[in-house]
Amino acid sequence: MLQTIGIPPATVSTAERRPAAVRDRKGLLIATDGRPAADAAIIVGRSLANRDGEPHELVAVEQLERVSDDNIVPTLQQQDMHLRLAQQRARTTNVAADSWPLSIAYGRPGSTIADLGDHTQRRLLVMGLHVHSRTDRWLGRETVLQVMRRSSCPVLAVDSNRRTIPCRALLAIDFSPSSFAAAREALRIIGGTGPVYLAHVMPRTYVPFDAEPQAGYEPDIERTLADLRTTLDIPAQVETKMVILRGDPAKELLAFADQVGIELIATGTRGFSPFRGAVIGAVPTALVRAARCSVLVVPPEG
Numbered sequence: 373m374l375q376t377i378g379i380p381p382a383t384v385s386t387a388e389r390r391p392a393a394v395r396d397r398k399g400l401l402i403a404t405d406g407r408p409a410a411d412a413a414i415i416v417g418r419s420l421a422n423r424d425g426e427p428h429e430l431v432a433v434e435q436l437e438r439v440s441d442d443n444i445v446p447t448l449q450q451q452d453m454h455l456r457l458a459q460q461r462a463r464t465t466n467v468a469a470d471s472w473p474l475s476i477a478y479g480r481p482g483s484t485i486a487d488l489g490d491h492t493q494r495r496l497l498v499m500g501l502h503v504h505s506r507t508d509r510w511l512g513r514e515t516v517l518q519v520m521r522r523s524s525c526p527v528l529a530v531d532s533n534r535r536t537i538p539c540r541a542l543l544a545i546d547f548s549p550s551s552f553a554a555a556r557e558a559l560r561i562i563g564g565t566g567p568v569y570l571a572h573v574m575p576r577t578y579v580p581f582d583a584e585p586q587a588g589y590e591p592d593i594e595r596t597l598a599d600l601r602t603t604l605d606i607p608a609q610v611e612t613k614m615v616i617l618r619g620d621p622a623k624e625l626l627a628f629a630d631q632v633g634i635e636l637i638a639t640g641t642r643g644f645s646p647f648r649g650a651v652i653g654a655v656p657t658a659l660v661r662a663a664r665c666s667v668l669v670v671p672p673e674g
Contacts, residue, residue: 397525399427401494403485406432406456410500413530414464416666417498419537423563426495430474431488432457433481482518489523496557501529501660501667517660520641521652526557526670529660531635538635538666539565544625544655545572545600550640554670555604558638561668567611570597571628573621590616622658629665638668 402417404410414430421428434453453476461472477484489497499516516529541562543555559568572593597614606612617624629637639656656669 397493397495399429399492399494400496400498401485401489401492402428402430402498403481403519404430404432404457404460404500405434405481406453406460407500408460408463409502409532411460411464412532412534413498413500413528414460415535416530416537417528418465418470420496420498420561423537428473429492429494430472431477431485432474433477433479433484435480436478481515483522485515486519486522486524489525495525497523497525497527499527499529501531501663503532514661517652517657520656520660520669524671526554526668528561529667529669531664531666534635534666537565538562540567540633540635542569542571542625542629542632542634542637544621544637544639544659545570545597546621546640547572547596548640548672550670550672552600552604552640553673554638554640554668555600557670558636558668559604559606561636564607564610567613568606569613569615569628569632569634570600571615571617571625572597573617573619573624576619621655622662625655625659626662626664629663634665636666636668637663638670641669641671 400417400421402413404414418428420426432453434449436449457474457476461467461474465472477488485497485499488494497519499519501516516527520527539562541558543551543558545551545555555570562568574590574593593616594614597616601612601614615628617628625637625639628634637659639659641652641656652669656667659667660669
């Protein structure tokens, strides 16, 4: 199924829409631009939906180029996108047997995808994790981060090399509500597989004359992580390990992920702004930009 849809600019702020409980949402919205880097998002997103019996929808968003204020020349862009999407369908699905619930929308990709997620009341947004240059960052072309900043629901950015649902998960716990929400969503994604690492990063502080404050802090963290394992209701068969790292959070999480072959890093955002939507901290931003695996970013639950 292919349809072209339009969504008007939001007249209600993301924060105002958000209290319509995220927990009541259903299904997945999978975003693509038709390029190979988005293939993994389609394959993994559809696998998740099929495994859990959830509805899903694909959306392709194109920002049309303008040659003047009043004249848009979209024809060649539209033809190119339709060709890319047809090729992508051939790469990622059984064309003869699989449905293709695809819509095409026109607008700025970041805001349009996030707004469509709200408009269709989807529970999870799934996107491809692209590698961006510094120029892309300067020009504001990091679509995944744009969606994460605006979205009121979790966003799963899938490693472009991934072809199966991730199993080995690193749950970054800073004891904020959004980190707990990220842990729960990551457990839902991996679906009873594992292993799972509950990780907290301590600051690398040095106390020259008295090491007692930090020495007392670590056992408290270990106990709290152990309690969290129970709170999260992790299935008994899932191997779970508590990890305490020291140093810069993003660097330590990325290094540990590479060391043990993590397939999914889950982290929360810093909070929720009534004006901008999710406030993405430095750690989630760095993880999305540098991770060699899939990254799940979850805003606080409303």
